[in-house]
Amino acid sequence: MERRIKLIWDMHGAHAKGTAEHHAIHLKEFAEREKISTTDVGTEDFSDTHTIAYMVVEEKDMIAVRDALRPQRAEVAED
Template identity: 55%
Template sequence: MRQLKLIWDFRGPASQKTAEHHVIHLKDFINRSKLKLDITGVETFNDMHSLAFLVVEESEMIAVRDALKPHRGQVYKD
């Protein structure tokens, strides 16, 4: 089964801290929803752009997307 990376972009001087805080909420969602995967993280590109991500099985993507409204997504390659 394909894995998809759902992404939330954050911009501005507090982008990294905001992304790190968002991951806390994503982990709570994983536990409440009993998702199959527990893969989250933060990627920082520079001091003005960071992102938070959650990896889901393709079969769970639509429900998670509708509940959490990510900014974008892509196929996950670990």
């Protein structure tokens, strides 16, 4: 099984949660349009002012998604 990579976009400020949720919608649309196989797209709250939007992709698709969407960071997704 190929490794999965979690690409992460950090949102900060009073509207972080809403911004991250909106960004996740666009991540799903991008994956569908570009036929990128994702295992998960969503958001995760860390505080009232820090929420992330993320997309989990197979390692083979990571470079193409990274270059097109420019996430702030990435990590190996946990199984």
